[in-house]
């Protein structure tokens with residue numbers, strides 16, 4: 001039986017495993033590696049803060065994810081397939097490492113934030129688009 005996500009160390013394990021997949025992914029890897037040229041030493045701790053705040057209300061994350069992704073979309077257009085792939089990798093990583101209420105909750109939150117982000121980003125400059 002796998003354990004549930006209980007603390008920041010577990011979130012760190014999850015996020016490190018997720019971005020290891022993301023970085024070498026054929027569909028979305030280039031957005032991180034070549035377009036945003038992510039500084040991972042800075043980005044990973046921000047992502048631990050983001051998810052720790054969502055699961056455990058630590059209020060440690062100070063950032064604006066919507067703006068970050070709007071900017072990315074200006075540099076290189078995002079599409080529905082990118083969001084689908086991101087979510088699939090996220091869910092697969094959670095399921096590989098954890099199970100339990102928090103594991104379910106983090107997948108639900110990822111889905112709802114990704115859905116909102118996708119609508120905002122993909123309709124930002126196209127009032128006719130329905131998604």
Ligand code: HEM
Pocket residue numbers: 028031032036037038039042043046047050062063064065068069072078082083086109110113114117
């Ligand atoms: C198409 C899917 C996605 C792509 C390609 C993507 C890519 C990126 C990139 C390139 C950055 C900037 C990293 C940097 O320069 O340091 C970023 C930041 C971030 N992403 Fe995503 N992302 C995606 C979906 C999501 C989703 C669904 C979530 C949340 C559920 C999320 C949460 C965040 C957060 C919290 C940040 C940090 C924002 C900040 O520092 O203010 N991303 N993302």
